[in-house]
Amino acid sequence: MAKFLTQIITGTSPAAAGTAVISNPIRGLGAFDWFTIDAIVIGGTGGTIDLTLQRKIQNLSDGTAVDLWIDWLHFPQVAAVTTTKFSVQTGVSTTITTVGMQAESPGTTAATLAANTFLGGHPGNELRLLATAGAGTSAGATQTIYVTAWSMTK
Numbered sequence: 001m002a003k004f005l006t007q008i009i010t011g012t013s014p015a016a017a018g019t020a021v022i023s024n025p026i027r028g029l030g031a032f033d034w035f036t037i038d039a040i041v042i043g044g045t046g047g048t049i050d051l052t053l054q055r056k057i058q059n060l061s062d063g064t065a066v067d068l069w070i071d072w073l074h075f076p077q078v079a080a081v082t083t084t085k086f087s088v089q090t091g092v093s094t095t096i097t098t099v100g101m102q103a104e105s106p107g108t109t110a111a112t113l114a115a116n117t118f119l120g121g122h123p124g125n126e127l128r129l130l131a132t133a134g135a136g137t138s139a140g141a142t143q144t145i146y147v148t149a150w151s152m153t154k
Contacts, residue, residue, distance in 0.1 A: 005032070005071035006148045013042075013049050013140035019111075025056065025139065030125035033142040035090045037073065040144045043080040047137030051075045052111035052130045053145065054102070055123040069102050069130075071113035072123050080136070087148040091120045102130075 043049045054069040055072030078084045111130055
């Protein structure tokens with residue numbers, strides 16, 4: 001029998017054009033085999049929204065801290081005040097894709113991974129949500145991502 005754990009990533013997207021991490025990381029994903037990601041993405045007032053899940057590069061085996069986040073899944077862009085639902089399951093991608101890499105605090109750096117792109121594979125132990133609000137945004141919206149982690153280990 002498979003075991004599973006569902007965690008919620010939620011936060012309010014920026015209230016003006018710009019990029020921000022809008023969630024605390026979810027952790028404890030390393031013990032699971034595959035994942036289902038279900039998202040409810042809402043465009044802000046007056047502007048589009050781009051949401052990117054980023055995975056954390058873990059510290060090196062010698063204990064050296066890395067503290068970098070890599071784009072893993074970039075949902076399709078959603079128009080202002082539009083609600084769109086997305087669902088995807090992990091698998092192994094064989095396409096080499098250009099990704100963004102950011103330090104612990106992203107500042108104004110936008111994600112590099114193209115919209116509507118998912119790298120697949122295992123995300124590692126941690127995920128966080130990066131939101132980029134488009135020009136004209138005057139109010140953010142609550143974004144909700146459900147990450148269901150599955151394992152065949154009993």
